Amino acid sequence: MLRTSRLRLAAAALLIALTAILGYLYNRTQAADIDAQNRVMLNLRELEKLDAEWTVNILRSHIGLDTDYVSLAAPLPRMRELLAQLSSALPMARGPRAERAYGEVARALHEKTALVEQFKAQNAELRKSLIYFPPAVTELKSDVTGIGGATVAAPRVLALDAALNGLLTDVLRFNLAPDDALARRIETDIALTMQHKNAFSPAVRESAEAIVAHARVILRNRLLENQLEARIAALGTTEALDRLGRLFDKAFDQGQIEKQRFRTFLFIYSGILLLLLIYAARRLRRSYTIIGVVNRSLQAANETLEQRVAQRTAELEAQSAQLQQLALHDSLTGLINYGQLTRLLDHALVRATRRGTIVVVMFIDLDGFKAVNDTWGHATGDLVLKAVAERVQARLRKEDVLARLGGDEFVILLEEVSGREGAEKVAQLALAAIRGIKEAGGHPVEIAASIGISATCGDWGVEGAADALLAEADQAMYLAKQAGKSRWSLSPKAQWDSCPDPRSIARSGDGRAPAG
Numbered sequence: 001m002l003r004t005s006r007l008r009l010a011a012a013a014l015l016i017a018l019t020a021i022l023g024y025l026y027n028r029t030q031a032a033d034i035d036a037q038n039r040v041m042l043n044l045r046e047l048e049k050l051d052a053e054w055t056v057n058i059l060r061s062h063i064g065l066d067t068d069y070v071s072l073a074a075p076l077p078r079m080r081e082l083l084a085q086l087s088s089a090l091p092m093a094r095g096p097r098a099e100r101a102y103g104e105v106a107r108a109l110h111e112k113t114a115l116v117e118q119f120k121a122q123n124a125e126l127r128k129s130l131i132y133f134p135p136a137v138t139e140l141k142s143d144v145t146g147i148g149g150a151t152v153a154a155p156r157v158l159a160l161d162a163a164l165n166g167l168l169t170d171v172l173r174f175n176l177a178p179d180d181a182l183a184r185r186i187e188t189d190i191a192l193t194m195q196h197k198n199a200f201s202p203a204v205r206e207s208a209e210a211i212v213a214h215a216r217v218i219l220r221n222r223l224l225e226n227q228l229e230a231r232i233a234a235l236g237t238t239e240a241l242d243r244l245g246r247l248f249d250k251a252f253d254q255g256q257i258e259k260q261r262f263r264t265f266l267f268i269y270s271g272i273l274l275l276l277l278i279y280a281a282r283r284l285r286r287s288y289t290i291i292g293v294v295n296r297s298l299q300a301a302n303e304t305l306e307q308r309v310a311q312r313t314a315e316l317e318a319q320s321a322q323l324q325q326l327a328l329h330d331s332l333t334g335l336i337n338y339g340q341l342t343r344l345l346d347h348a349l350v351r352a353t354r355r356g357t358i359v360v361v362m363f364i365d366l367d368g369f370k371a372v373n374d375t376w377g378h379a380t381g382d383l384v385l386k387a388v389a390e391r392v393q394a395r396l397r398k399e400d401v402l403a404r405l406g407g408d409e410f411v412i413l414l415e416e417v418s419g420r421e422g423a424e425k426v427a428q429l430a431l432a433a434i435r436g437i438k439e440a441g442g443h444p445v446e447i448a449a450s451i452g453i454s455a456t457c458g459d460w461g462v463e464g465a466a467d468a469l470l471a472e473a474d475q476a477m478y479l480a481k482q483a484g485k486s487r488w489s490l491s492p493k494a495q496w497d498s499c500p501d502p503r504s505i506a507r508s509g510d511g512r513a514p515a516g
């Protein structure tokens with residue numbers, strides 16, 4: 001019992017483990033969300049594209065093609081959105097390297113945003129000076145060589161014009177390709193301009209100072225702007241994005257490889273499970289076959305047992321009937337015996353008491369029977385006894401009773417007898433039947449009977465009435481014997497008339513109701 005429950009427990013644990021492994025493998029082979037992976041890669045590409053456009057827009061501002069800087073700020077919200085989406089997709093890249101790469105991208109873009117803000121302020125001031133500077137110099141040169149220089153000595157006019165020429169050329173060159181030598185020459189140009197402008201009118205001086213101020217702005221801001229652009233370029237947003245993209249790509253590829261590997265595991269595992277199932281099914285089938293065989297054997301055994309029980313029951317019933325027959329009947333003649341007779345007589349007396357009818361008992365004792373035995377043997381005597389039983393029985397009514405008490409003694413019990421004549425007629429018939437036996441077993445026999453007759457109209461509740469009635473008949477039979485045998489004799493105590501009212505009956509000494 002304990003072993004069975006342990007086995008069941010182990011089987012259940014094994015089943016759970018097998019199912020868990022199957023679930024795990026199945027889970028690992030589940031197709032990765034390709035859409036999500038594609039979205040990540042598209043986001044990265046878009047981010048790269050926006051970053052490149054951003055850089056191009058910086059260059060456009062650099063060369064003066066974009067002066068309101070709208071395009072510099074436009075991609076920022078979308079870039080932030082893309083960054084946030086990439087951040088939430090980081091677990092798909094699996095690993096700290098991707099997180100680091102993402103951190104670099106975020107930081108680079110954040111710094112780029114700040115640098116671009118500086119660039120915008122820087123570029124706006126520079127742009128203003130670049131727009132102002134060339135026409136202002138040209139205008140001043142015209143003024144100096146024209147009306148403004150009319151009152152000034154020619155060499156001074158030429159010197160200022162030359163200084164302005166040098167300043168214009170050098171500043172424009174510096175704006176295109178700044179370098180230190182040019183910067184130094186510009187400083188010289190500024191110094192000469194500031195020196196030569198003093199010979200001119202205040203208006204010319206003022207213009208020259210303004211031009212110099214803008215030249216300085218260009219000189220300073222161009223350098224600063226170039227530095228900012230260099231710093232922006234050094235941020236390496238493109239490379240960082242590229243790195244992040246490669247890490248995502250690698251992770252996705254690894255996922256595919258892993259999935260493929262687990263698919264192979266799942267395939268092999270499913271095969272093993274299938275084999276196990278086939279094995280279990282075969283075992284189960286075998287068990288069912290054995291159970292079927294055992295069942296059929298049990299059924300057959302059960303049927304045999306049932307048949308044997310039925311047979312035995314029938315035998316027992318037969319034996320019981322036989323025993324009952326033996327208990328109630330005389331084995332030789334098949335007539336009822338003394339015990340059964342007294343029971344029937346008791347009932348007859350009760351009925352007679354209730355109905356007011358007469359019960360008659362005739363005690364028959366054969367005459368000359370001993371001689372048959374002595375002459376022809378006991379077996380012949382038996383045949384005579386049987387013949388008596390058959391013949392007398394044949395003369396009686398169906399409801400009359402013939403019993404053998406033992407030896408050569410028989411008793412006839414009659415109910416509802418009309419009167420003494422009726423009883424005597426039955427005695428005569430019985431006597432004639434017995435006298436009619438002339439041979440037995442091939443031997444001549446001569447036989448008769450002495451019959452004692454008694455009658456009563458019931459027992460009236462008196463105990464021993466049946467025995468008393470039989471005793472009366474027995475005594476009457478002796479009277480017949482004494483009177484010469486082969487006759488019947490009536491008991492003097494026999495009651496033949498209608499019975500008295502039970503309430504008027506007084507108990508008599510011999511247990512019988514008094515004669516009416």
Ligand SMILES: Nc1nc2c(ncn2[C@@H]2O[C@H](COP(=O)(O)OP(=O)(O)OP(=O)(O)O)[C@@H](O)[C@H]2O)c(=O)[nH]1
Nearest residue numbers: 366367368369370371373378379381382406407408
């Ligand atoms: N064959 C046979 N004989 C029996 C049986 N039972 C008793 N007897 C014999 O029956 C005889 C009865 O004796 P009795 O009644 O004296 O014989 P009887 O010749 O009729 O004499 P009376 O009654 O005086 O006329 C005895 O010899 C018993 O042995 C039996 O079952 N079979």
